[in-house]
Amino acid sequence: xxxxxxxxxxxxxxxxxxxxxxxxxxxxxxxxxxRGTAILETYGELALGPYAGVGVxxxxxxxxxxxxxxxxxxxRESTVTTKSAGVSIPFSRSLLTLVELPHREDAxxxxxxIELEARKYIPVPVSEVQLDWxxxxxxxxxxxxxxxxVKVLLVAVHNDELALLENVVKAAALxxxxxxxxxxxxxxxxxxxxxxxxxxLDIGASATKVxxxxxxxxxxxxxxxxxxxxVTRTISSAHNLTMxxxxxxxKEQGFGAHTDDSYTLETIQLVFSRIFExxxxxxxxxxxxxxxxxxxxxxxxxxxxxKELAKYAxxxxxxxxxxxxxxxxxxxxxxxxxxLQDIGPEFAVSVxxxxxxxxxxx
Numbered sequence: 001x002x003x004x005x006x007x008x009x010x011x012x013x014x015x016x017x018x019x020x021x022x023x024x025x026x027x028x029x030x031x032x033x034x035r036g037t038a039i040l041e042t043y044g045e046l047a048l049g050p051y052a053g054v055g056v057x058x059x060x061x062x063x064x065x066x067x068x069x070x071x072x073x074x075x076r077e078s079t080v081t082t083k084s085a086g087v088s089i090p091f092s093r094s095l096l097t098l099v100e101l102p103h104r105e106d107a108x109x110x111x112x113x114i115e116l117e118a119r120k121y122i123p124v125p126v127s128e129v130q131l132d133w134x135x136x137x138x139x140x141x142x143x144x145x146x147x148x149x150v151k152v153l154l155v156a157v158h159n160d161e162l163a164l165l166e167n168v169v170k171a172a173a174l175x176x177x178x179x180x181x182x183x184x185x186x187x188x189x190x191x192x193x194x195x196x197x198x199x200x201l202d203i204g205a206s207a208t209k210v211x212x213x214x215x216x217x218x219x220x221x222x223x224x225x226x227x228x229x230x231v232t233r234t235i236s237s238a239h240n241l242t243m244x245x246x247x248x249x250x251k252e253q254g255f256g257a258h259t260d261d262s263y264t265l266e267t268i269q270l271v272f273s274r275i276f277e278x279x280x281x282x283x284x285x286x287x288x289x290x291x292x293x294x295x296x297x298x299x300x301x302x303x304x305x306x307k308e309l310a311k312y313a314x315x316x317x318x319x320x321x322x323x324x325x326x327x328x329x330x331x332x333x334x335x336x337x338x339x340l341q342d343i344g345p346e347f348a349v350s351v352x353x354x355x356x357x358x359x360x361x362x
Contacts, residue, residue, distance in 0.1 A: 014032040014034075014361070015031070015081055015082040016031055016084045016085065016354055016358055016361075017029065017084065017085045017086075017174075017354060017357070018086050018185070018349070018352065018353025018356075019174070019176075020088045020185075021088055021168065022302075023048070023059040023061075023204065023206055024049065024060065025205075025346075026070055026071055027043075027045045027349070027350045028044050028045075028071075028074055028080060029351050029354045030042045030078075030354070031354040037331050038354075038355060040327060040330040040332040040340075041081075043078065044074055045346065045347075046073060046077070048060045048062060048070060051070050055243030057205060057228060057247040058243065059227075064165075064168050065167070068168045068169075068170070068171025071168060071174075072172050072173075075172060083175045084175055084357065085174045085353075086185075086353035086354065086357040087165055087168075087174075087176045087180075087353065088350070088353060089157055089162075089165065090161075090181075091181060091202075092206075093157065093161040094155065094161075094181045095154070096181070096183070097121050098152070098153050098219065099121055100150070101117050101150055101152050114133050114152055118154050121154055122154070124158070128158060128159055128160075129157060129158050129159060130162060131154070132156075133155060134153045135150050136150070136151040136152070153218055157179075177357070183202075183211060183218060183221070184218075184352070186200060186349055186352055187216065188352040188355055189324070189329065189348045189349070189351040190300055191298065193213075193295055195215060196214075197212050197286070197292055197294045198212070198297075198298060199213075199279070199283055199286075199296070199298070201275075201279055201297060201298065201300070201304075203227055203303025204228065205228050206229055207223055207224060207225050208275050209301075210283075219290070220282065220285075220286045222278075224279065227275075228306075231271045232247045232250055234267055235249060235268060238263065241262070241263075249263055250306055251306060251307065254306040254308050255268065255306070255307060255311060272303075272306075276312075276316040283297075283317070293319075297319060298324050299313060299324060300324035300345040301346070302346050304344075305342065305343060305345050310322060324345045325340075326345075326347055327340035327341070327351060328344070329351065
């Protein structure tokens with residue numbers, strides 16, 4: 001299954017694309033900047049399942065050559081007009097861990113401390129990964145002495161994963177100036193709160209990512225090994241439906257009013273209730289440990305397009321739950337706005353990548 005829309009003509013020299021290489025589908029968004037505004041030119045999605053001999057919406061583990069072949073098809077069908085790209089790194093193929101390390105006033109000394117300490121937290125030799133880090137900003141009272149410790153988000157990506165992505169990009173004849181872990185792309189596209197903690201619930205095909213974002217930085221990350229494909233399988237097996245039919249029902253009917261007896265709400269609740277209960281535990285853990293209150297919850301990812309999902313999620317949480325609207329950061333024809341809101345959660349990563357890519361022209 002795919003949906004492709006060419007919105008209006010592109011100016012090749014100013015256009016960029018964000019390419020989201022997920023486990024169940026590929027997504028692409030093409031933007032250009034005009035008078036300081038990100039203009040949406042085209043977007044598209046292509047399911048990987050059929051290329052792997054499984055159903056639409058199911059997670060796959062395809063080799064680089066096959067992913068590249070699929071990406072070429074997607075770029076052609078969505079009439080992409082540029083090769084200038086930013087590409088996602090799957091969260092499942094990366095390591096994020098928050099650690100507390102000794103504070104050093106000298107930047108080079110702090111860098112050395114972080115690189116040495118990082119070896120304790122990465123389960124493979126440092127030579128096998130690309131390592132990065134972010135020091136979490138912390139508001140201190142005026143006149144307070146420098147802190148003895150700093151909180152550092154360590155980020156590591158295995159060299160083999162980067163090699164696979166580079167081969168995909170080469171096969172599709174794209175020019176990627178950066179590769180970014182999908183969490184950071186999503187934050188850029190869907191989180192607007194600059195100070196207060198926000199919980200992002202990213203429901204992917206095979207897993208759900210839970211992370212708290214504070215001051216633009218990931219303060220907590222948690223992985224739940226259930227996602228949208230588990231909901232689809234549950235509907236399929238309980239009601240003797242094909243995976244394709246179950247996937248369609250999940251997205252188009254979800255928790256909304258049913259027009260037939262194709263499935264019961266109890267069926268779709270089975271998996272989503274477990275996801276939300278575990279997310280609630282992670283939320284409580286964060287608020288208790290940090291003595292801070294999360295201001296809102298944002299639902300994103302492929303599972304986020306399930307109809308009326310926010311309403312069901314709200315029954316689990318005491319704070320506001322909303323659906324991500326990454327296309328809200330772009331300009332598009334008014335007649336497309338409702339469609340873009342409906343599909344937005346699936347495109348958060350690709351929109352975030354394209355927005356970062358546009359910054360290269362600033």
